[in-house]
Amino acid sequence: MIDPVLLRENPELVKRSQELRGESSSLVDEAVEADAARRAAITAFETLRAEQNAFGKQVAKAPKEEKAQLVAQAQQLAQAVKDANHAATEAEAAFSAAVQRIGNIVIDGVPAGGEDDFVTLKTVGEIPAFDFEPRDHLEIGELLDAIDMTRGAKVSGARFSYLKGVGARLELGLMQMGLDRALAAGFTPLITPTLVRPEIMNGTGFLGAHAAEVYYLPEQELYLTGTSEVALAGYHADEIIDVSNGPIRYAGWSTCYRSEAGSHGKDTRGIIRVHQFNKLEMFSYIDPAEAEAEHERLLAWQEEMLQSLGLAYRVIDTAAGDLGSSAARKYDVEAWVPTQQAYRELTSTSNCTTFQARRLDIRHRTESGKTAPVATLNGTLATTRWIVAILETHQRADGSVVVPEALRPYLGGLEVLEPVAR
Template sequence: MIDPRLLRDDPDRVRAAQAKRGLSDDVVDVALRADASRRSAIAEFEEKRGEQKRLGKLIPRAEGDERAELLARTKVIAGEVKAAESAQAEAERAWQDALMSIPNVAADQAPAGGEDDFVLLETVGTPRDFAAEGFTPLDHIELGRRLGAIDVERGAKVSGSRFYFLTGVGAELELALVNLAMAQARESGFTQVIAPSLVKPRAMEGTGFLGQAADDVYRIEGQDLYLVGTSEVPMAAYHSDEILDGAALPLRYAAFSPCFRKEAGSHGKDTRGIIRVHWFDKVEMFVYTTPEEAAAEHERLLGWEKAFLDKLELAYRVIDVAAGDLGLSAQRKFDCEAWIPTQERYRELTSASNCTEFQTRRLDTRARYDEGIGAVATLNGTLCAMTRTIVAILETHQQADGSVRVPEALRPWLGRDVLEPLRG
């Protein structure tokens, strides 16, 4: 959640951030009213409780009618204290609900607007000119069929639309990507993690995925568990309710997990192939650091993502995502989008988000510094989302005979230089 002090001291900044996201600022006024009601309820309870304590001290010294009057008043005040306590608890819940409904305050550098209002930061590499090479590129679906690597027909038969099988070299390619990503993460000082894909509601709510993104989340009925759409969720909750050693920060984790998304609102989009699917595997970087170091760590995460895409020899661009497309938790987000030849457009492969202290406030994660207990910031960044990365590799590195050249960095993990077609 946002810092309550910011809401109280500078509500206009929060209003401006809401406008930047294209959202109503009514939540700010609701939260301020809730805060005022909460403070009033606390004062009322403390006043009644104080009177109850005062009467309790007078009764032992009183006699006769005075004692009877005090006892009668004590009985009345006990009911008033109970009612005031209940009102205080209700006011506290309303205040917390109001705070939880407000997204992280977008960074000043984040562009205003929605999905199409991003700012282009950098373009890396040049998309291949297949016409100059004398052939028309095949899409990843046809390449996957010829290589025996992707089976969407049987995926749909077994599990429904937006599911698939990776077979043969397709499965090998994913495992090679996992190994390459984890090797880079280890060399960069990350602790490798295999994270659970089922989490309790608090983990989902704490990371902001039961807010704007709730429609895209799978819930396990009868068990009060959720399937995660990213290992950001379990990793953010990993140190929940803990006080970390500030001297040990940053804590960097690289977590592998399956990810599940309903893809709500994507009806008719990317219905063919494995660009937009209900399940995929991913290696996600997750960092706990000091609030002062968060912006610099954000740039480092982007640098690691770019280094990985460079190893895959892909053409890509880096964008500064607009505030309206940040999601609930992020203050600022960078996306790396790879060129997909048959679509003749860039598509998102990785994201790096600075969530500042938004998630740690919700999950009660703090750190002990020399000056005392203080806040911790969290950041997350995709190192490799398997399906989209496989699409980019197959389409970018295909050859005229239907084979696919393996990027040099992947060859030690894949054990071959070229993926050869099994059928025409």
């Protein structure tokens, strides 16, 4: 949720942000009107309640013969206070609904537009060249007996898979490598719940435009998370935390679930876009003044992982219309996938400023002693999809795959993944 004071005092700034996102600026006018109605309703309630308190004292001091008439007036006043309280509650709910339709305020410099309007910030590494026809990751995975989509579909349906043998070891190795680096950077590891309550899912902003991608269990009123970011953000909900000595950082390890609604026919082959995968997510709570610097640090840790794995990649500044409601800026890191002759997103990192913290009521104490929302940031440090780029980039003509040197200790020293004879 955006800052109500900013909405009230600088609605034009909020409108510009909406326009950059390609969304309606009229939502801002509606929210401003709802805020005015909310404040008026609260003032009316507080005025009547003060009048009621003063009248109660008058009744207590009144002579006995006057009390009967005054009590009747007090009862009428009590009903008026009750009605005013109800009106204030409704006005508060109407404002909350209106303001939650507005995305986070986009940070200056984020490009306008949609999915194709990103700006490339850097390109790193050499695009691999082969003296043979490269295989795609699924063909390699089947040669290694590492990926089994057929049985995944048999058991669970389309876009499910088994990672088997070296495939399972490769994913676990990636996750452990990422966790070791997160620990070195001061992150506390968490294995998070993958089912969360509606108020937590809504608080992180995932029930907006992308709600159709979220699995929901209506009888239990629980959502399956598509990223441990949700549970990590909810960890300190309704709390005042201390970030005076620097950020509080968590590394969340979890299985993730996404329905991939609206992606029919897109990346249906292999494990690029599946319904279930594993992920190690960095998450930071920090003083808002330090959020942009922390965003650069998260990006640097992601780049170090990709460079250690010998992957060619680029970093893009995602356009405002492709940010999602919570992010004020998002960097995507896309690795080169040889058989697609294209860069594909492997990881991203988002600066959500105070948007999620306002919705989840996560605060810190400022130097003045008052409380204010913290900033939250997130970024993926390892996930199942990375296997795609690793297999394709490091493949050899005979179907074997060279294990990146930095990853070998996590595979028991294994240097080459060899095809399995059948």
